[in-house]
Amino acid sequence: xxxxxxxxxxxxxxxxxxxxxxxxxxxxxxxxxxxxxxxxxxxxxxxxxxxxxxxxxxxxxxxxxxxxxxxxxxxxxxxxxxxxxxxxxxxxxxxxxxxxxxxxxxxxxxxxxxxxxxxxxxxx
Amino acid sequence: xxxxxxxxxxxxxxxxxxxxxxxxxxxxxxxxxxxxxxxxxxxxxxxxxxxxxxxxxxxxxxxxxxxxxxxxxxxxxxxxxxxxxxxxxxxxxxxxxxxxxxxxxxxxxxxx
Numbered sequence: 001x002x003x004x005x006x007x008x009x010x011x012x013x014x015x016x017x018x019x020x021x022x023x024x025x026x027x028x029x030x031x032x033x034x035x036x037x038x039x040x041x042x043x044x045x046x047x048x049x050x051x052x053x054x055x056x057x058x059x060x061x062x063x064x065x066x067x068x069x070x071x072x073x074x075x076x077x078x079x080x081x082x083x084x085x086x087x088x089x090x091x092x093x094x095x096x097x098x099x100x101x102x103x104x105x106x107x108x109x110x111x112x113x114x115x116x117x118x119x120x121x122x123x124x
Numbered sequence: 125x126x127x128x129x130x131x132x133x134x135x136x137x138x139x140x141x142x143x144x145x146x147x148x149x150x151x152x153x154x155x156x157x158x159x160x161x162x163x164x165x166x167x168x169x170x171x172x173x174x175x176x177x178x179x180x181x182x183x184x185x186x187x188x189x190x191x192x193x194x195x196x197x198x199x200x201x202x203x204x205x206x207x208x209x210x211x212x213x214x215x216x217x218x219x220x221x222x223x224x225x226x227x228x229x230x231x232x233x234x235x236x
Contacts, residue, residue, distance in 0.1 A: 037225075046213065046229045046230040049224060051224075063222050063224070096169060101175070109217055110158075111160075111162075111215075114170055114171075115169065
């Protein structure tokens with residue numbers, strides 16, 4: 001059964017870079033049938049798609065975050081990562097990683113399964 | 125990318141049916157059959173309930189059903205049970221600005 005686990009610092013200072021890693025177990029990140037995505041949820045608020053990546057390097061980013069965002073993959077470690085630069089308090093959220101299904105073209109689609117999420121707080 | 129529009133809350137009594145709407149545009153909900161729904165209990169990760177408008181993943185109760193008409197998708201929960209009390213989010217593939225994914229603002233379902 002595929003499992004995903006987020007890891008990284010729980011506290012980041014304003015203006016610094018938020019870095020998180022998602023470790024995938026129970027399946028290969030290089031499998032061609034899926035994208036791999038990041039989603040976040042500020043405390044008490046709704047879900048926001050951050051971005052998605054194919055193992056070969058193709059990425060889709062949320063336009064509102066694109067200028068600060070990098071998503072990368074390390075197939076040798078079966079991991080993918082998120083870097084968000086110049087963070088502010090507005091970036092405080094629970095960050096989730098998830099496997100993402102897609103249709104041909106590609107049209108990135110639903111997320112399943114999800115990691116348990118990790119809270120990242122931006123504060124000095 | 126603007127969020128899809130969902131009602132903030134919906135409530136019903138045990139055994140009743142409720143429907144949650146999710147309104148978008150022709151660039152997302154109306155243009156593609158790539159709408160999904162997620163259930164989220166407090167402190168837990170979201171769980172996929174419906175994909176591609178009306179398909180249920182393995183293990184999801186047939187009390188949950190999805191549909192779409194024009195730019196509005198809907199999730200119906202029939203035979204409402206106490207454990208259905210949770211937040212529900214819709215999501216869709218979108219081409220509003222760049223290709224991507226957009227979520228709804230979420231709906232709190234309360235079982236009275």
